[in-house]
Amino acid sequence: MASLRDIKNSINSTKKMSQITKAMEMTSAAKWNRAVVNAKAFVPYMEKIQEVTASIAIGSSDTSHPMLTHRPVKKTGYIVMTSDSGLAGAFNSNVIRRVFQTIQSRHQSNDEFAIIAIGRVARDFFAKRGMNVVLEITGIPAQPNFADIQDVTRNTVGMFADGTFDELYVYYSHYLSAISQEVTEKKLLPLSDLSTSHKLISYEFEPSAEEILKVLLPQYAESLIYGALLDSKASEHAARMTAMRNATDNAKEMIKNYSLIYNRARQAAITQEIAEIVGGAAALE
Amino acid sequence: MKTIKVSVVTPDGPVYDSDVEMVSTKAQSGELGILPGHIPMVAPLEIGAVRLKKEGKTEFVAVSGGFLEVRPDQVTILAQSAETASHIDVERAQRAKERAEQRLHDHKLDHIDFRRAELAMQRAINRLAVSERKF
Numbered sequence: 001m002a003s004l005r006d007i008k009n010s011i012n013s014t015k016k017m018s019q020i021t022k023a024m025e026m027t028s029a030a031k032w033n034r035a036v037v038n039a040k041a042f043v044p045y046m047e048k049i050q051e052v053t054a055s056i057a058i059g060s061s062d063t064s065h066p067m068l069t070h071r072p073v074k075k076t077g078y079i080v081m082t083s084d085s086g087l088a089g090a091f092n093s094n095v096i097r098r099v100f101q102t103i104q105s106r107h108q109s110n111d112e113f114a115i116i117a118i119g120r121v122a123r124d125f126f127a128k129r130g131m132n133v134v135l136e137i138t139g140i141p142a143q144p145n146f147a148d149i150q151d152v153t154r155n156t157v158g159m160f161a162d163g164t165f166d167e168l169y170v171y172y173s174h175y176l177s178a179i180s181q182e183v184t185e186k187k188l189l190p191l192s193d194l195s196t197s198h199k200l201i202s203y204e205f206e207p208s209a210e211e212i213l214k215v216l217l218p219q220y221a222e223s224l225i226y227g228a229l230l231d232s233k234a235s236e237h238a239a240r241m242t243a244m245r246n247a248t249d250n251a252k253e254m255i256k257n258y259s260l261i262y263n264r265a266r267q268a269a270i271t272q273e274i275a276e277i278v279g280g281a282a283a284l285e
Numbered sequence: 286m287k288t289i290k291v292s293v294v295t296p297d298g299p300v301y302d303s304d305v306e307m308v309s310t311k312a313q314s315g316e317l318g319i320l321p322g323h324i325p326m327v328a329p330l331e332i333g334a335v336r337l338k339k340e341g342k343t344e345f346v347a348v349s350g351g352f353l354e355v356r357p358d359q360v361t362i363l364a365q366s367a368e369t370a371s372h373i374d375v376e377r378a379q380r381a382k383e384r385a386e387q388r389l390h391d392h393k394l395d396h397i398d399f400r401r402a403e404l405a406m407q408r409a410i411n412r413l414a415v416s417e418r419k420f
Contacts, residue, residue: 044298045295052352201356
């Protein structure tokens with residue numbers, strides 16, 4: 001049996017750990033709240049740009065644009081969204097596992113795909129395995145602005161335009177609720193399911209539909225990426241919050257068990273002492 | 286006086302929402318003025334100011350990378366970034382302008398970087414102009 005002091009040490013260190021996890025849970029909760037607000041703030045922009053894009057792309061069927069046409073796929077691009085730091089439960093590993101399995105089942109060699117890694121975890125994982133990471137970004141703040149990732153979105157969309165890859169998927173953790181997130185695969189480019197629930201309006205174009213698509217479609221694709229990132233951030237903070245709450249609960253459970261063992265050991269020591277005294281006294285008689 | 290609903294939205298959230306009498310701005314094809322009852326239209330915007338006339342006063346919003354969408358009852362401006370005059374961080378714009386100036390003086394810049402610096406410069410100047418309401 002462990003000595004009393006050992007048990008006491010375990011109790012203390014577990015207590016300290018639970019304080020840390022508790023603090024992390026609370027900071028994640030605050031970040032999660034703001035991330036959800038940010039994701040909500042983005043909705044009007046997304047809806048609007050989707051509506052306009054759909055109206056133009058569907059409404060004027062004589063327009064064509066490289067981003068709307070399917071071309072033979074020689075290379076596929078994958079955007080992988082993870083966090084920079086761990087301690088978020090299965091948040092990162094779920095996304096990475098899904099991408100890793102998809103790539104292994106779809107592609108034979110490194111030349112058939114390109115990875116755009118967002119977040120340190122994804123970057124490290126794929127770079128370590130020598131997989132083709134063409135673009136990476138780490139150190140995205142907890143509450144990203146559009147400006148923070150504009151370079152990445154612009155470069156990614158640019159790579160599709162210049163033929164670095166012929167289709168583009170994004171993998172991220174879709175936020176369902178505080179306790180459930182779901183790894184989602186979304187095909188970004190070429191833009192396919194452009195539909196809108198709103199009534200289509202036939203617009204006048206100034207100067208022309210082609211000119212407008214040239215500006216609008218990249219912007220639309222970029223906002224899809226940004227939307228996925230906001231979604232992923234909300235998931236990340238929710239996942240971390242849940243993970244840390246579980247850790248705190250487990251620590252409490254452990255402290256309870258240790259205290260029980262500690263009290264038992266203390267009682268055993270006292271009983272033994274009394275037995276020794278009684279035994280000593282009996283020997284004197 | 287007839288009015289039209291105007292909203293300016295960016296990826297970071299709505300920036301402006303109100304009923305105004307007239308919207309005027311600079312589109313890529315030239316100056317553009319929208320009154321209530323305009324036909325549906327879409328036009329890409331230049332980096333510049335959107336002027337919103339309301340009850341005899343004019344309000345300014347600085348936009349960059351934007352679009353104007355007109356519907357009979359509503360005007361929507363979709364921009365990658367936009368700020369109303371009172372929300373502009375003047376110091377930041379000033380710093381951005383200086384940074385862009387420095388980069389433009391650097392002759393080793395390749396074509397793309399040069400264009401980028403130029404755009405950054407335009408955005409900074411636009412923000413400063415809007416914050417001082419100089420038009």
